[in-house]
Amino acid sequence: MMGSMSARPGMLVEPAGYITSNDALKWKDLELYMVKHLEYPTCQTRPLKVKHKLNKGKRNKVVASVFTYTERNDNLALCVIQDILELAILDYAFASKHIKCSRDIWHYTHVPYHRLSTPIHFKESMKVIPIFRRAVNDSEGK
Secondary structure (H helix, E strand, C coil): CHHHHCCCHHHCCCCCCCCCCCCCCEHHHEEEEEEECCCCCCCEECCEEEEECCCCCCCCCCCCEEEEECCCCCCHHHCHHHHHHHHHHHHCCECCCCCCCHHHHHHHCCCCCCCCEEEECECHHHCCCECCCCCCCCCCCC
């Protein structure tokens, strides 16, 4: 995400040195959709809308900058959506209990015939949790 838009680290992760707040990019700042391809209605794609409220020079503004990311098929290492999906799966962040791996998103999420897109929701309990955060030991010591 940083490479695709020349973002600074403080825009995505929690900056400990920032005086007023330790805010970061959270799950509530993301909107993931399944969208029908306009030229090929049987094909679907997943765009991602991200509200970046921590841009340098634009912190604490009323309206946050919104960036839309699309899937890249040429180099998956540079695909922002693949990275976010993997983090969401590891965090169990999806509202649907059926989505356990990235293949399940394609299997269970379909755009209805009468619509052009459908949102893929995140759990309400996950919306206040930062996406990029420090690793912590769980009860199993992992």
